Amino acid sequence: MLDKIFRIATRQSPLALWQAQYVQQRLMSAHPGLRVELVPMVTKGDIILDTPLAKVGGKGLFVKELEQAMLENRADLAVHSMKDVPVDFPEGLGLVTICERDDPRDAFVSHHYASIDELPQGAIVGTSSLRRQCQISARRPDLVIKTLRGNVGTRLGKLDAGEYDAIILAAAGLKRLGLADRIRQPLPAEISLPAVGQGAVGIECRLDDTTLIGLLQALNHEDTAVCVKAERAMNTRLEGGCQVPIGSFALLEGDQLWLRGMVGAPDGSVMVSGERRGPRDQAEQMGTSLAEELLEGGAREILRDVYQGQPPA
Ligand SMILES: NCc1[nH]cc(CCC(=O)O)c1CC(=O)O
Numbered sequence: 412m413l414d415k416i417f418r419i420a421t422r423q424s425p426l427a428l429w430q431a432q433y434v435q436q437r438l439m440s441a442h443p444g445l446r447v448e449l450v451p452m453v454t455k456g457d458i459i460l461d462t463p464l465a466k467v468g469g470k471g472l473f474v475k476e477l478e479q480a481m482l483e484n485r486a487d488l489a490v491h492s493m494k495d496v497p498v499d500f501p502e503g504l505g506l507v508t509i510c511e512r513d514d515p516r517d518a519f520v521s522h523h524y525a526s527i528d529e530l531p532q533g534a535i536v537g538t539s540s541l542r543r544q545c546q547i548s549a550r551r552p553d554l555v556i557k558t559l560r561g562n563v564g565t566r567l568g569k570l571d572a573g574e575y576d577a578i579i580l581a582a583a584g585l586k587r588l589g590l591a592d593r594i595r596q597p598l599p600a601e602i603s604l605p606a607v608g609q610g611a612v613g614i615e616c617r618l619d620d621t622t623l624i625g626l627l628q629a630l631n632h633e634d635t636a637v638c639v640k641a642e643r644a645m646n647t648r649l650e651g652g653c654q655v656p657i658g659s660f661a662l663l664e665g666d667q668l669w670l671r672g673m674v675g676a677p678d679g680s681v682m683v684s685g686e687r688r689g690p691r692d693q694a695e696q697m698g699t700s701l702a703e704e705l706l707e708g709g710a711r712e713i714l715r716d717v718y719q720g721q722p723p724a
Pocket of ligand 1: 492493582611612
């Protein structure tokens with residue numbers, strides 16, 4: 412076992428590399444002598460940077476190549492930001508470990524303004540996330556939302572170049588890259604409900620690799636795993652694989668799980684929200700039943716418009 416080298420497939424963005432190195436270090440310190448190396452790869456999502464993700468195949472673009480590498484035995488594991496992991500996995504692969512969650516919030520970043528509420532009428536806010544666009548517009552319908560894609564560094568560069576008055580990024584990504592000082596206002600869940608899994612790092616591998624799965628258990632954080640399970644169950648019941656304005660955020664208060672969810676029209680004109688509180692061992696059922704309540708409460712019509720096809724049954 413110890414002479415085997417475990418290979419982590421990773422994208423090459425600074426954030427992806429940080430996360431892969433984090434898992435590499437944690438694996439090596441949990442299992443002294445273990446050999447772990449990175450296999451850097453370029454994915455379609457990294458190449459196509461100028462088109463909204465929903466139009467080019469969604470977030471799955473970032474993980475497909477990594478999964479192919481594991482299936483072809485060119486790599487053994489992949490490290491993902493949980494919010495970029497689609498609901499389904501290819502045959503033979505699965506998510507086996509979820510690490511402790513970092514800051515799950517969205518962050519308001521600006522040179523001239525300290526908060527969303529301080530932005531002047533008609534200010535330009537950068538984001539390509541329909542979820543962020545929806546919630547920002549619901550609070551401030553006067554703001555102009557402008558597309559913003561690329562790595563965290565690229566996005567900050569566009570803000571610095573004056574293309575936007577403010578941009579919205581994940582707090583966790585900024586913190587990991589040592590850029591926490593760029594955060595002017597961490598957005599509370601009441602203003603911007605985070606994306607499913609935001610702030611959590613997950614590890615995918617071949618489900619028959621029992622040696623690796625055993626080694627990875629040292630990195631699993633059960634409280635985070637329970638929260639993300641509830642959030643993903645909600646998303647699974649709602650989503651059809653397309654990028655949609657869905658927020659989902661779970662917190663543990665002792666053994667009680669508090670799950671909040673929202674689905675909204677991209678322009679913020681309609682928002683359907685709900686919540687569940689229940690025992691932690693009901694995480695999945697709570698996610699599913701919250702999704703059903705949202706669907707009944709108007710999410711079905713919102714999603715139908717966004718999918719422009721069949722909504723979930
Ligand atoms: N969509 C890209 C992405 N995927 C994960 C993070 C941040 C880290 C995390 O949520 O764990 C980011 C950057 C961002 O949204 O600002």
